Amino acid sequence: MKKSWLLFCSIFTIGTPSLHSQQPIPMLQDEALWYMLEETVIYIPEEDDYITETAAYVWWLGLDTVLMANTEPVVYRKVFRSRQTENIYNEAESAYYGGAREENGKVYVNTGGTNEFLSFDATMEVGDTIYHGGVELDSALITVHNIDTLILSDGLVRKRWDLQVVDIYPYSGGTDTSIVEDMWVEGIGDITVCLFYTLFCHFSQTAGYFYPSTQHFNCYSLGGEFLISNYYTGEDCSEYFVHTKEATSSLDEINVRIYPNPVAPGEGIVISGLSDIIQDISGLFLYNQFGQQLDVATSVRFSEITIDTELLSPGIYFLSVEFSNGQQKTFKFIVAA
Structure with a gap:
């Protein structure tokens, strides 16, 4: 470069x-x-x-x-x-x-x-x-x-x-x-x-x-x-920083990708596009379609959430993401048979 x-x-x-x-x-x-x-x-x-x-x-x-x-x-x-x-x-x-x-x-x-x-x-x-x-x-x-x-x-x-x-x-x-x-x-x-x-x-x-x-x-x-200044990109030094957003609409404006969805048994599923709010995540909770909370490995890295589906049976699942400002966002995905 x-x-x-x-x-x-x-x-x-x-x-x-x-x-x-x-x-x-x-x-x-x-x-x-x-x-x-x-x-x-x-x-x-x-x-x-x-x-x-x-x-x-x-x-x-x-x-x-x-x-x-x-x-x-x-x-x-x-x-x-x-x-x-x-x-x-x-x-x-x-x-x-x-x-x-x-x-x-x-x-x-x-x-x-x-x-x-x-x-x-x-x-x-x-x-x-x-x-x-x-x-x-x-x-x-x-x-x-x-x-x-x-x-x-x-x-x-x-x-x-x-x-x-x-x-x-x-x-x-x-x-x-x-x-x-x-x-x-x-x-x-x-x-x-x-x-x-x-x-x-x-x-x-x-x-x-x-x-x-x-x-x-x-x-x-x-x-x-x-x-x-701008040694790497030529952009202003303040570019790409995460800045505090208003809690009323920030989650609804985020363009989130969930893939693959449906997911094959044993494959990992990724929720991406969270770079603006990733640092505000305070908790991850996974539920099955009957509302039972599951103990499944999830991780947050960079701007992605990764879910290990190896132990999940085929069905519908919901990942509830809680943020430090009290808001919640729920993501739905399917584990195929």
Whole structure:
């Protein structure tokens, strides 16, 4: 994908002067915001076609917290993700994903377990390699093949690392590898695929360094000023966000797809087109045609609800979806004989 840096960001390369005497620009700054896009490709069987649904979210830093790392208590900054711009800095309305800390140009993340992981290293030089994830299997081998500098609109000279990433991931029968180019920017992090790899990618349901459900960095702002804008799409940084809607009509206006319907026994059924309200779902309840509630596996992921019909007998079923604003929506589907 072409990156229009000059058009949107006022970024330009200025050679490679030595920056060893300069303290690294910190990444974990107050009022720093990282805007990401997440694309999900969905197959529509009845149309024999694919659609792409795009959602946006912002990563931001909260107050300090203490997490255990190698049996020792360590202070981190809380990391949150908001799917609505009006919820930035609102912990109650945002999702908490773990902690991050910065020391001597290195950023470590802690997912709330007992270990921390290296996420960014401003001390790396050409030829240096590291494994993201800390282990070779199901990880990513990163090699620095070039270092340059650039200037953003704040006028600061920043290092830029051009990286080659070999992604190693398991599959049934063995392992496989792929190679992709990536880029780090001092004070910002990864601006190509995933930010704060272990934290941001891992908790966004990704499966490897550059093999997410197509996540992309798009914008970065600091203190209310956008230093990088529209890096991925060319769209405004506020595009694709879910915004609060009036409860009176929002559900009726949603174009929902249910497929396949009828569904063959043992197949999964998908309810899609819920991207505007997916974050407001508070409960899923499945009933048969006699009104009996059933204990069947259902899941909510991205903008879809998936129902496992393996244990359902042929008949008519109703899925009741409850939302945090008190509304309900019922979907009818049939399991064929």
